[in-house]
Every structure is written in structure tokens, then in C-alpha cells.
Amino acid sequence: MQEIRQKFTCMKGKVEKYVFNNYLLKHIETPIIDEDKLLILVSITDLLELPIAKLENYTLSTMLIQTALDTHEHISEKTDNEKSRQLTVLAGDYYSGLYYKLLADSEEIMMIKTLSNGVKEVNEHKIAVYHKESDNLENLMNNIKSLESALLKNFANYFQLDLWNEQTANILLFKRLLAEKKQYVQRKWSIVFEAIMHIINSHDDVHLSELTDKQQSHLINVYDQLLDRTKQTIEDGMNKIPFLNEFLESRIGFLVKQHQPYVKTFLEEG
Amino acid sequence: MKLKMMYSFLNSDINIIEKELGETIQARSLLLKQASMHTLQAGGKRIRPVFVLLAGKYGDYDINVMKNVAVALELIHMASLVHDDVIDDADLRRGQPTVKAKWDSQTAMYTGDFVFALALKLMTNIKNPEAHKILANTMVEVTVGEIQQIKDKYRFNQNLRDYLRRIKRKTALLIAASCQLGAIAANVEESVHKKLYLFGYFVGMSYQIIDDILDFTGTEKELGKPAGGDLLQGNITAPALFAMENKEIKKAIETVHENMTAAEIAKIITLIKQSGAIAKSVALSDQYLDKALRILDELPDNKAKKALRDIAKFIGRRKF
Numbered sequence: 080m081q082e083i084r085q086k087f088t089c090m091k092g093k094v095e096k097y098v099f100n101n102y103l104l105k106h107i108e109t110p111i112i113d114e115d116k117l118l119i120l121v122s123i124t125d126l127l128e129l130p131i132a133k134l135e136n137y138t139l140s141t142m143l144i145q146t147a148l149d150t151h152e153h154i155s156e157k158t159d160n161e162k163s164r165q166l167t168v169l170a171g172d173y174y175s176g177l178y179y180k181l182l183a184d185s186e187e188i189m190m191i192k193t194l195s196n197g198v199k200e201v202n203e204h205k206i207a208v209y210h211k212e213s214d215n216l217e218n219l220m221n222n223i224k225s226l227e228s229a230l231l232k233n234f235a236n237y238f239q240l241d242l243w244n245e246q247t248a249n250i251l252l253f254k255r256l257l258a259e260k261k262q263y264v265q266r267k268w269s270i271v272f273e274a275i276m277h278i279i280n281s282h283d284d285v286h287l288s289e290l291t292d293k294q295q296s297h298l299i300n301v302y303d304q305l306l307d308r309t310k311q312t313i314e315d316g317m318n319k320i321p322f323l324n325e326f327l328e329s330r331i332g333f334l335v336k337q338h339q340p341y342v343k344t345f346l347e348e349g
Numbered sequence: 350m351k352l353k354m355m356y357s358f359l360n361s362d363i364n365i366i367e368k369e370l371g372e373t374i375q376a377r378s379l380l381l382k383q384a385s386m387h388t389l390q391a392g393g394k395r396i397r398p399v400f401v402l403l404a405g406k407y408g409d410y411d412i413n414v415m416k417n418v419a420v421a422l423e424l425i426h427m428a429s430l431v432h433d434d435v436i437d438d439a440d441l442r443r444g445q446p447t448v449k450a451k452w453d454s455q456t457a458m459y460t461g462d463f464v465f466a467l468a469l470k471l472m473t474n475i476k477n478p479e480a481h482k483i484l485a486n487t488m489v490e491v492t493v494g495e496i497q498q499i500k501d502k503y504r505f506n507q508n509l510r511d512y513l514r515r516i517k518r519k520t521a522l523l524i525a526a527s528c529q530l531g532a533i534a535a536n537v538e539e540s541v542h543k544k545l546y547l548f549g550y551f552v553g554m555s556y557q558i559i560d561d562i563l564d565f566t567g568t569e570k571e572l573g574k575p576a577g578g579d580l581l582q583g584n585i586t587a588p589a590l591f592a593m594e595n596k597e598i599k600k601a602i603e604t605v606h607e608n609m610t611a612a613e614i615a616k617i618i619t620l621i622k623q624s625g626a627i628a629k630s631v632a633l634s635d636q637y638l639d640k641a642l643r644i645l646d647e648l649p650d651n652k653a654k655k656a657l658r659d660i661a662k663f664i665g666r667r668k669f
Binding site for chain 1: 380429432436438454455456459466470472478482485500
């Protein structure tokens with residue numbers, strides 16, 4: 080466990096060194112480095128028998144493009160600060176350029192192809208969720224799962240070792256669902272809640288801020304059931320993760336504890 | 350002569366590139382495809398693919414290889430335009446609504462990232478690592494240039510060197526890379542592809558200086574926006590820098606801020622135009638154009654050389 084933790088900390092430091100540009104940080108929200116995705120990458124590469132420098136280069140470039148995509152999530156119509164909006168776009172483009180440069184300089188053309196395919200898929204699923212293109216909840220969950228995991232899935236499949244399975248994607252889906260619920264509770268808005276409402280309201284748009292108590296309760300109920308189901312799937316298939324280690328296991332354990340099944344909460348409160 | 354006439358011998362290959370651009374943009378989501386095609390269909394000179402193909406004529410030209418570079422570079426250019434419209438909060442480009450205006454900023458961000466990924470994926474059909482090193486370095490430099498442009502806004506104590514470094518990154522490097530990558534894809538020898546890089550660089554510098562001049566001399570109808578927009582946004586370009594050699598005009602320029610009225614900025618534009626700064630800027634552009642033409646003299650004679658010469662002269666002396 081210590082070794083994985085050390086590798087993780089070391090890689091996190093390297094990603095930060097590239098991402099935390101002094102000028103950009105003065106004007107944009109501090110870029111979020113997705114530590115769970117980094118831990119998954121470190122856990123995957125730990126199983127590979129390749130030179131350390133090569134593995135670090137793969138991990139670093141994958142995290143740079145992930146951070147680029149995450150940074151571009153911070154753009155909205157509502158940004159009051161023009162300079163911040165401009166530099167947030169450019170920061171994402173800059174990280175994206177760095178990812179390509181790292182792989183190009185080390186002549187990893189096939190990895191560039193692999194990750195580009197991942198970026199393409201991520202954005203296809205992002206658009207589908209953002210524009211509420213999902214017909215049903217199953218389809219919506221698959222889109223969220225894919226937008227969260229397509230990059231890492233492409234990365235793992237590159238090594239052709241059956242490193243990837245749906246279980247890892249479910250963990251990333253669960254984490255996203257938790258984050259969206261937190262956002263909805265705090266801000267009464269979430270793109271995923273909006274997409275769910277669009278589906279359960281027969282594709283008629285209703286502003287989340289205008290929901291009646293009954294509609295709100297129904298929405299939360301549906302959402303919690305989705306969380307329950309995903310949590311159960313994760314717990315049932317924990318041992319199926321090919322690159323599971325103690326550090327990752329404890330992190331997954333922490334994540335699943337963040338949500339209590341709907342029925343249990345209801346009974347406790349009742 | 351019209352620009353397209355200068356490379357009419359490439360017409361069938363340009364058509365292949367155009368078709369390939371459309372075919373490359375395939376997406377699961379209809380909306381994503383529409384947003385991506387929207388920018389593509391807005392047109393544009395396709396000058397980067399043209400440079401790629403012309404440079405390829407110095408080596409083993411195979412359109413099936415060349416098209417990967419030509420399409421990838423045009424897609425990268427397109428993706429950057431989609432993001433630039435979010436940066437500039439622009440509603441119109443080439444008279445058409447931008448992706449940001451037709452949908453919204455978030456859609457524009459996803460579309461730009463998607464198109465950029467398609468471009469890199471396509472580019473990986475080129476196996477020469479040198480090509481990727483050049484393109485990756487160019488992309489980082491272009492973004493650093495854009496960040497620098499924001500840093501330099503309303504910074505009136507900058508000098509000509511700051512400006513030239515900025516336009517090098519903003520415009521010249523991608524045109525230089527287009528020429529060099531086209532040559533590398535056609536296995537052109539190093540001494541020649543390096544000269545083609547320099548040619549593209551000098552043409553790009555000349556092109557951007559002319560663009561910056563037109564922002565002062567063009568009419569609102571020609572520009573699609575009021576003249577002097579660059580200065581109003583705090584972008585200090587060659588005409589303003591030359592005009593600031595006069596202390597009185599410098600004082601006036603230093604008063605520019607984004608909330609200035611149209612009448613106030615018009616007065617300053619007139620001062621700049623009367624100062625002789627436009628002629629000095631044209632001379633600067635001509636210096637780069639001459640350098641570009643001199644580089645061409647060192648290259649072997651062929652059809653491409655004549656086309657490159659004509660295009661360089663056209664974009665270095667264009668009125669719009």
C-alpha cells in the first residue's frame with residue numbers, strides 16, 4: 080500500500096507542476112486534479128512491466144488531458160469576469176497542448192491515437208447529457224458512465240491485458256452521481272438532475288428551481304434509487320477489479336460510504 | 350487574380366480535402382455533428398491545407414497521405430476558432446452565428462475539444478515522430494501566445510518586439526507548421542522543409558500585420574465590426590505602436606479603455622491614421638513578404654513555387 084501511495088503522491092506532484100501555472104492561477108479557479116482517476120491510472124500502470132519513465136509519461140499525459148477537459152467544464156454563460164472566462168478556455172487548451180507535446184516528444188504516436196479516441200468519446204457523451212439526448216434513465220446512466228470513464232478505458236485497453244472492466248466505470252459513475260447530488264442540494268441545480276427530470280417528465284423541460292415539493296421528492300427518490308443500485312453493483316463486484324490494491328480499496332470504501340441506501344435512510348428517519 | 354486561381358491545379362485534391370473534412374466529422378450525437386459542421390460550413394480560405402499540399406509538391410506527393418495533415422491542420426484551426434469565439438464572446442464569424450451564439454458556450458467548449466481530438470487522431474496516421482513534435486510544439490506556443498495577448502492587453506509600454514513575438518505565436522507558427530508538415534509528410538529533405546517552414550513563418554507574419562492594419566483602415570461593412578476594435582479591446586498592434594512614437598498620440602492612446610464611446614475611439618483612430626503609422630506598418634509587412642519571397646528563390650522551380658509566390662503576394666498585399 081505504501082508503495083502505491085508513494086507513486087500516487089509523486090505523480091500528483093508532477094501533474095501539479097505542469098498544471099499550476101502562476102499567471103493562470105491568479106485568474107482562474109484552481110484546476111481540479113481528479114485524484115481518483117489518478118489513483119486508477121497509478122494502479123493500472125503498477126501492473127505493467129514497462130520502464131518507470133514510460134509509465135510516468137503515460138500517466139502524466141493522461142492526467143493533463145483529463146484536467147484540460149475538466150477545466151473546460153468551468154465555462155458558463157454566467158461568468159461575470161471576462162478575463163477569468165478567457166483564461167479558463169486557454170488554460171484547458173494549454174493543458175491539452177502539453178498532453179500532446181509530452182507524448183509527441185517521447186514518440187508515443189499510438190498512445191496519442193488512443194487518448195484522442197478517448198477524448199472524442201468523452202465529448203460525445205458530454206453533449207448527450209448536456210443536451211438531454213438520453214431517452215431513458217438507463218441510457219442517461221450509460222452516458223454519464225462513459226463520459227467519466229472513456230479516457231481511462233481507452234488507456235487501459237491500449238495495453239490489451241483485460242485491465243478494464245465495467246466495475247471501474249461504475250465507481251466513476253457513482254462518484255459523479257454523488258457530486259451531482261451534492262451540487263443539487265447546495266445550489267438547487269445540476270445538469271444530471273435536469274436530465275433526469277427531463278426523462279421522468281416525458282421530455283418536457285421544467286426548471287429545477289420551479290419544482291413543487293412533490294416533484295422534488297419524487298426526483299430525489301428516483302436519484303437515490305440510481306445511487307443505491309450503482310452502490311450495490313460496486314459492492315457486489317469489488318473483487319473483479321483487476322488492479323485492485325489496498326489504497327484503491329480503501330478509497331472505494333470511503334466513496335460508497337458517502338451514500339446511505341434510500342430505504343435505510345427512510346426507515347431511520349421514519 | 351483570385352486566390353483560388355493561384356492553385357487551380359490543386360482543385361481535385363482540394364475537393365478531396367473538403368470531402369474528407371466532412372467525413373471526418375462523425376459523431377454519435379446529431380447535435381455535436383451539427384455544431385462541428387456549422388463551423389466547417391461557414392467556409393474560410395482553407396489556406397492551411399493549401400500550404401500543406403503545395404509544400405508536399407517538393408517531395409513524394411501522395412494525396413492519400415497528404416490529406417491526413419491537411420485535414421488535421423484545418424480541424425485544429427477550426428477547433429481553435431470555436432474556442433476563440435467563447436474567449437471573445439463573439440456572436441458572429443464570417444457573417445454567420447458562432448457555435449457559442451447558436452447553442453451556448455459549454456456546447457462550444459465540447460465541440461472544440463471534440464474536433465481537436467478528431468484532428469489529433471487523424472494526424473496519427475502520419476508515423477513520422479518529427480511531424481508530431483513540430484505540431485505539438487506549435488499548439489503549445491499558439492496557446493501561450495493567446496495567453497500572452499491577454500496579459501498584454503492595455504499594456505501601453507510594450508514595444509515592437511513584444512508585438513512581433515505575439516503575432517509569431519498567434520498566427521505565423523501555424524502557417525509555418527502547415528508548410529513544414531506538408532513537406533515532411535511527403536518525405537522532403539530536411540534542408541528544404543526547413544526553408545518551407547521559414548517561408549510559412551514570414552508569410553504568416555506579413556499576413557497578421559496586414560490584418561492588424563485592416564482593423565484600422567477598413568470600413569465597418571468590410572470588417573463586419575467597427576474599425577479600431579483591436580485597440581478598443583486593448584490589443585496594441587503595429588499601427589498603434591508606430592503611432593506611439595509621437596508623444597502626443599501616445600498620450601491619447603494611453604487613455605483607451607474598453608468603455609470608451611465610439612466617437613472617442615474614432616478620434617484616436619484618426620490620429621493614428623494621420624501619423625504615418627499605417628505606411629510604416631505596411632513597410633514592416635513588406636519586409637516579411639520580401640523575406641518569404643527570397644526564401645522561395647532558394648527552392649527548386651515547380652508549379653508549387655509559383656503558387657506559393659502568388660499566394661504570398663496576395664495575402665501580403667490584400668485589401669480584404
